[in-house]
Amino acid sequence: MRIDGKTRLYGIIGNPVSHSFSPKMQSEAFFESGINAVYLPFPVEEKALPHLLTFFDITKIHGFNVTVPYKEKILPFLDHLSTKAERLGSVNTVVKTDDGWIGHSTDGTGFIRSLEEKNFQFKGARVLILGAGGSAKAIAHALADVEISSLGIINRTANKADALAKDLILHKPDLNIQVNPRIPAPGYELLINCTSIGMIDDLCPISEDFIKASSFIVDIIYNPPLTPLLRQAQKHQIPSENGLDMLLYQGVEAFEIWTGQKAPVEAMKKSLLESLSKVFFDK
Numbered sequence: 710m711r712i713d714g715k716t717r718l719y720g721i722i723g724n725p726v727s728h729s730f731s732p733k734m735q736s737e738a739f740f741e742s743g744i745n746a747v748y749l750p751f752p753v754e755e756k757a758l759p760h761l762l763t764f765f766d767i768t769k770i771h772g773f774n775v776t777v778p779y780k781e782k783i784l785p786f787l788d789h790l791s792t793k794a795e796r797l798g799s800v801n802t803v804v805k806t807d808d809g810w811i812g813h814s815t816d817g818t819g820f821i822r823s824l825e826e827k828n829f830q831f832k833g834a835r836v837l838i839l840g841a842g843g844s845a846k847a848i849a850h851a852l853a854d855v856e857i858s859s860l861g862i863i864n865r866t867a868n869k870a871d872a873l874a875k876d877l878i879l880h881k882p883d884l885n886i887q888v889n890p891r892i893p894a895p896g897y898e899l900l901i902n903c904t905s906i907g908m909i910d911d912l913c914p915i916s917e918d919f920i921k922a923s924s925f926i927v928d929i930i931y932n933p934p935l936t937p938l939l940r941q942a943q944k945h946q947i948p949s950e951n952g953l954d955m956l957l958y959q960g961v962e963a964f965e966i967w968t969g970q971k972a973p974v975e976a977m978k979k980s981l982l983e984s985l986s987k988v989f990f991d992k
Contacts, residue, residue, distance in 0.1 A: 711745060712747060713745070715745055716745050716746060716747055717744070717745060717746035717747075717769075717771050718746070718747060718748075718749065718768065718769060718770050718771060719735060719739075719746060719747070719748045719749070719770065719771055719772050719773060719967060720732075720748055720749040720750060720751045720770060720773045720774070721748070721749075721750055721751065721773060721774040721775070721776060722751045722752075722753045722761070722773055722774070722775055722776070722779060722783075723750075723752070723753070723775070723776035723777060723778070723779060724752055724753055724754065724755070724777075724778060724779070725752065726750045726751065726752050726753075726776060727750060727752065729750055729776065730956070730980070730981055730984040730985070731748065731750075731774060731960060732748050732749060732750050733980050733983075733984055734957075734960055734977050734980040734981055734984070735748035735960060735963075735964060735977075736748045737976055737977070737980045738960075738964050738972060738973050738976060738977050738980075741973040741976040742968070742970060742972075742973055744968060744970075746771075751773070753779070755778075755779075755782065758779065758782060758783065758786060759786060761783075761786065762786055762787075762810055765805070766805075770805070771804070771805050771967065772802070772803060772804040772805060772963075772966070772967040773802075773803050774801055774802055774803075774960075774963055775800055775801050775802070775803060775812075776801070780799040780800060780801055780843060781798060781799045781843075783800060783803070783812070784798070784799070784800065784812065786810075787800070787803065787809075787810045787811065787812045788808065788809025788810045788811065789808060789809060789810070789811045789812070790811070790812045790813075791811065791812065791813045791814070793813070793814050793817070793818075793850075794812045794813050794814040796850065796880065797814050797816075797817075797846060797847055797850060799814060799816075799843055799846075799847070800812030800813060800814055801813075801814055801815055801816055801959065801963075802814070802815050802962070802963040802966055802967075804966050804967055813962075813963075813966055814847055815958075815959045815960075815962035815963050815966070816843075816844060816847035816848065816851075816959060817847035817848050817849075817850055817851025817852075817854075818851055818958075818962055819955050819956070819957075819958035819959030819960075819961070819962055820847075820848045820851060820901075820927075820929070820955045820958070821851045821852070821855060822958040822961070822962070823950075823954035823955045823957065823958045824899075824927070826954070826958075827950075829899070829925065830898075831852065831855035831856065831857055832855065832856045832857070833856070833857070833858045834857045834858060834898040834899055835857070835858055835859045835861075835895070835896065835897045835898050835899075836852055836857050836859070836860050836861070836897060836898065836899045836900075836901065837860075837861040837862075837863065837890075837893075837897045837899070837900045837901070837919065837923065838852075838860065838861065838862050838863070838901050838903055839863050839864075839900070839901065839902045839903060839904050839906075839914050839915055840863075840864055840902070840903035840904040841862060841864040841866070841869040841870045841872070841873045841903075842869070842903065842904075844903045844929060845862070845864075845873065845901075845903035846873055846876070848901060848903060848929075849862070849873060849877055850877065850880060853877055853880055853881040853884055857884070858885065859884070859885035859886070859887070860877070860884060860885070860886050860887070861886075861887045861888075861890045861897070862874055862886065862887070862888050862889070863889055863890070863915065864888075864889070867888070867889060870888045870889060871888055874886045874888050892918070893918050893919040893921075893922035893923075894922075896922040896923070896924070897919075897922060897923045897924065898923075898924045898925060899923070899924070899925050899926075899927070900915070900919065900920070900923035900925070900926045900927070901926075901927045901928075901929065902914050902915070902926075902927070902928040902929060902930070902936075902938050903929055905930070907928065907930055907936035907937045907938055908930050908932070908933070908936070911937055912937060913937040913938050913941055914938060915938065917941065920938070920941045920942065920945060920947070921945055921947075923942075923947060924947065924948070925947065925948050925949065926938065926939065926942040926947055926948070926949040926950075927949065927950055927951075927952070927955075928949070928950075928951050928952060929951075929952035929955055930951060930952050931951045931952040931953040931955075931956055931985065932985060932988060934951050934953065934985065935951070936951070939951060953981055953982075953985065954978075956981065957974070957977055957978050957981055960972075960977060961974055961977060964977075
């Protein structure tokens, strides 16, 4: 990797941000694609947000990702939003253009793309989402766009689930939505965990009845790579995956927005797997 006066700068903002796998993944993607660019982590205090884009203009940052807690808080300082980002009220990817700073959301499309690579058939599918936060909202809207037949939303706080359902109905009035279904009937082609349950505890976010009624299970947690939910999926021989591929394709979408080039997917996936392995090696 070469660094010189022509090296383009990209990065990620958040607080904290030192744990992110993205700097290694995106920097290696630039190198693999022959692009003279590097990607850096930028830990940002909230009080600095009003001045951040001025600083990025001065330092010639060409684009950046946004992680917690700034996916919504960065919005007032951007010049434009993509249609998708405006609908979601959050961004995770920002690019500098001749028209200013434009915010995008690749969360939902990254999820869809990760399963399309495994030939999952979304059209007409019955889907159950666990959670109603930012990730659940992005994924739910992306699912509505690929013509699923029904969506169940389970969340501990009922009013958040209701709010997500109402937001989706405004976007897709014909989508069949159930909030906090009590029984897993008639079953689900896809169950998605968008909560943090299972990340630092040994809890499963849903009952075994719902697990057994599902044909494919995704837990968007990727660290640890095998959560209690995914162990249950294995127990019942249900195809499943963690959130590493969603993380990968969020990054792929961001790379393609910034560069206008096709991303080196295999090199990026290799980088993520190396980073995840290092986490466990260093423990």
